[in-house]
Amino acid sequence: MTRKQLLILLLLLASQFMLAVDFSILNVALPTVGAGLGFAEADLQWIATSFALCAAGFTLLLGRVGDYVGRRRIFLIGMASLGIASLVGGLATNPAMLLTARVAQGLATAAVTPAGLSLLTTSFPEGPLRARALGLNSVMMSTGFTAGAILGGVLTDLLSWRWAFLVNVPVAAVVVLLAPLLLTDSADRERSPLDVPGAVLVTTGLLALVFGVTRAGEEGFTDPWAVAAMLASVVLLVAFWRAESHHPHPLVPTAILRRRTIGWGNAAGFVTFSMESSLVFLLTLYLQHVLDLTPLQTGLTLGGLGLGAILGGVTGPRVIATFGVRGALVGGLSVQAVFTALLLLVGPAVGWIWLVLGATFLGAIGHVCVIVGFMVAATSGLPDHEQGLATGLATMTQQVGVAMGVPVMSAVATTVGSLESLGALRVAIGVDAAVVAAAALLVATQLRGEPAPVAGAGEGVRADGEVPASA
Structure with missing residues (x-):
């Protein structure tokens, strides 16, 4: 990478990490927030739901808008809005003010995430350099969700839940100041009517x-x-x-959705995001309600997942270069399924914490390999003026997956018992592993016609797994 590319990468990674953190940073603090602002217990869930609804629902639209008006412009507007919304949330004095801030945070996330991802893909040429950049971006997305739970517990215990909002303000300010100096927008914009x-x-x-x-x-x-x-x-x-x-x-040409790599790549991405986020939720309940750990101890225990995500982000591009995108998707899903299933062995004693640490660490490596493969497949082989569409689809897959995974697995667990019951949590973990394994099988069979050549780590690999003639 050139020095400018490295600075662009650091700027965009910082913004993506902050956005991922916002999905989970308030989960641990919800009871404290409710008590502080007078939320009825039944209304607490809207603090998370209002954010998830907007972040998932408007992503595709705002990603496509970036193709028309400029991604840098959308990125800057979204980051500024996120900073203001976070300040309002941190200063909220009543439930209506807090929920308004969460809606605004969700809309800002729906604007910034696809814009930032498309700026990333257009800043790096298709091939190994882009794959490495997307690998690091995948690490930020995956570890951000876990880091949010840890950071939320630390800030709530040591300072105040308000800092879960206020911590965004200086980061957003720095990004807004530096972005105009580093980011350039493609002149190739969509000219047709929206x-x-x-x-x-x-x-x-x-x-x-x-x-x-x-x-x-x-x-x-x-x-x-x-x-x-x-x-x-x-x-x-x-x-x-x-x-x-x-x-x-x-808005979305159906021909793009019929492309095998985009269709099945997004399917794999949806499964890995929804099932990994729900696994973090289930393990949080296990660690707090079954093993009686504190929120801070729970967050630190799940830190192994973040370390595995870093390793997965580093190895993911090399796996793609060697085995192709299909190999990365199938292999990563298989690893995630195996180590999720291994968590069925956990028991009520604190000693089982070592199994949680090991299984989440190794499972996260496979999880992030899938994310890298999914991102490469979803953004390759398209002209710059369609990168907003491609990244909008990919981000929509991520946001909807994260938003849906937790409630679905929560419903699975409550159909057989309580969310505080080890037996019910085991059932939900088993369903989680089965869904990931089924996705691995489907991707392996449905993409069987895609070539998966062997290529050196320094060679380019197309989204379909083929090595270009120039390589």
Whole structure:
């Protein structure tokens, strides 16, 4: 990398890490926040849900808007908005003020994440250099979620829950000051009219989907609101697909979604994000309710996951160079499934903490290998003016996966017992491992026609796994 590329990478990684942290930093502090601001216990979940709804629901739309108005512009507006929203949240004096800040944080995240990712892909040429940059970005996304839980516990215990918001403000300010000096935007922008009907359909469909699944995680899959929202999401997303097939300038060209690497790459990404985030949730319950650890001890125990993510981000590009994208996806999912299944052995004694440390460390290596492969597949082989679309799809996959994984596994556990019961948690962990294993099998069979050549670590590898002639 050139010096400028390295500075760009550091700037974008810092922003992506902060965005990932925001998904989980308040989870540990929710009871403290509720007591401090007078939230009713039933309304506490909206502190997390309001953020997740906006972050997942508007990602694809705002990622595509970046193709029209400029990704750097969207990135700067989003980061400034995130800093302001975080300041409002940190100074909140009532529930309405806090929830408004969380909605604004979610919208800012939906703008910044795809814009930052597309700025990353257009700053590095397709090939090993981009794969390494995406590998480090994957580390930030994965470790940020875990670091958020640790940081939330530390800040709440030592200072105040308000610092879970305020910690964003100086980071956002530094990024906004440096970004205009380092980031350049491609002159190759989308010139066709924005597909407004498609934007409305996909945004409302995603909002209904995330709301329905979140509601089901809290009230059960028989809850009428959950059922109605999920049915509405199916109708809206099917209508979106049909509308895009006939629109002269679709928000998402269906031909892109039919590409095997993009379709199955995003499927693998969805599974790895949703199941790993839900595994962190289940293990948090196990460590706190079964082993009686404090929030800070729980966060430190899950630190092994972060170390594994770093190793996975470093090795992921090399795995792709050697075995191709399909090999990275299948191998990473298999590793994640095996070490998730190993956690079925955990018992009620504190000594089982060593199994948690080892299994989460090794499973995270496979998890981040999948993320690297998914990101390479989802962003390769496309012109610059479609990078916002590609990164918007990839980010949507990430956000929806993270938003849906926890409530789904929560609902699985509560169908057989309490979330504080070891037996119920084991059932949910077993389902988690089975879903990941099924995804590995599907990707292996459905991408069987994709070549998976052997290439040196310094050679370029296309998204389909082929080595270009120039390599």
